[in-house]
Amino acid sequence: MSATLPSLQAWLEIRRQSIDEALDRFVPADGEPRIVWDAMRYSLLAGGKRLRPLLALAAAEAVAERQAQDPDRAATLALPAACALELIHTYSLVHDDLPAMDNDVLRRGRPTAHVVYGDGMAILAGDALLTQAFALLASEPREVPGLPASELASRKIAAIRLIAEAAGASGMVGGQAIDLRAADAGAAALDAAALRDMHARKTGALIRAAALAGASMAGAPPPLSAAIDEYASQVGLAFQIVDDILDVEGASADLGKTAGKDAAAGKPTYPALYGLEESKRLAAGCIDAALRALADAGLSGHLPALARWVTGRQS
Numbered sequence: 001m002s003a004t005l006p007s008l009q010a011w012l013e014i015r016r017q018s019i020d021e022a023l024d025r026f027v028p029a030d031g032e033p034r035i036v037w038d039a040m041r042y043s044l045l046a047g048g049k050r051l052r053p054l055l056a057l058a059a060a061e062a063v064a065e066r067q068a069q070d071p072d073r074a075a076t077l078a079l080p081a082a083c084a085l086e087l088i089h090t091y092s093l094v095h096d097d098l099p100a101m102d103n104d105v106l107r108r109g110r111p112t113a114h115v116v117y118g119d120g121m122a123i124l125a126g127d128a129l130l131t132q133a134f135a136l137l138a139s140e141p142r143e144v145p146g147l148p149a150s151e152l153a154s155r156k157i158a159a160i161r162l163i164a165e166a167a168g169a170s171g172m173v174g175g176q177a178i179d180l181r182a183a184d185a186g187a188a189a190l191d192a193a194a195l196r197d198m199h200a201r202k203t204g205a206l207i208r209a210a211a212l213a214g215a216s217m218a219g220a221p222p223p224l225s226a227a228i229d230e231y232a233s234q235v236g237l238a239f240q241i242v243d244d245i246l247d248v249e250g251a252s253a254d255l256g257k258t259a260g261k262d263a264a265a266g267k268p269t270y271p272a273l274y275g276l277e278e279s280k281r282l283a284a285g286c287i288d289a290a291l292r293a294l295a296d297a298g299l300s301g302h303l304p305a306l307a308r309w310v311t312g313r314q315s
Helices: 010-026 035-046 051-066 070-098 111-118 119-139 148-166 172-185 192-217 222-249 268-276 276-297 303-312
Strands: none
Touching: 010 051, 010 119, 010 303, 035 070, 035 111, 035 119, 051 070, 051 192, 051 222, 051 303, 070 119, 070 148, 070 172, 070 192, 070 268, 111 119, 119 148, 119 222, 119 303, 148 172, 172 192, 192 268, 222 268, 222 303, 268 276, 276 303
16 A cells, blocks of 8 residues: 555545535435435435445546556546446345345334335335436546547446446346245255355345446456456455354344344355354455455555455444
């Protein structure tokens, strides 16, 4: 880490503020019909880690630094895509909490959207968040000084493709479908390979897309994109393993959601398959692999610290 690079905590505070301010602009309070926009904002602006948009910004900055370009300019380029990712992530949480899915009543420390607005309006709010994400990806940024319009359009199209594939039937939606079927069959429904595949889709796909979209908006050449992809794949798996661990060891007040639900529902998880200690070792191994991918490509910035944060978090 260079002497001029701010600490991770300072960087997180700066970037989270920029993300939250942008989300407030991109999903305005005066939208009509008001009830839909209110429901969208209720879940979107409830806080959260903002991991996916942060990964997008960190990847953009790291690619810019590697190519001796301005990391702040790269972060500005990637900010709309970062916000679109948070819109999609929030939609997935709203739908995931529904009675027909995980049936949860607590999210980000507050009653879930369907508890407050009803099932129907929660479904519509999730649909609207997803749709708004792609409207945002297509329209922002409108222009960037010094970047030809054709190049900006090419980067935006690449980001749209990455995110759409990650969010759809082959990615996040497909992973959720596997999870639903496995929950019906019990914790023994998936072996190790199937469990990893499910998490690579359900959680990992959007995390990969976040880092890759940020890299794409910063103009990453193929070798740097490949390194970012490997990094994000490992971080995404580590994130889900830690999520499974926290469902066993964490408290609802810390998690901001109901603890112990996976075990109570008999869902396949890493602790159920491997035990807690081996699950922790596997998560640490993923982070080691992520850091090697960065080092081999000469990438740094805040990406290494974000990877370590994933395994050290308590919520």
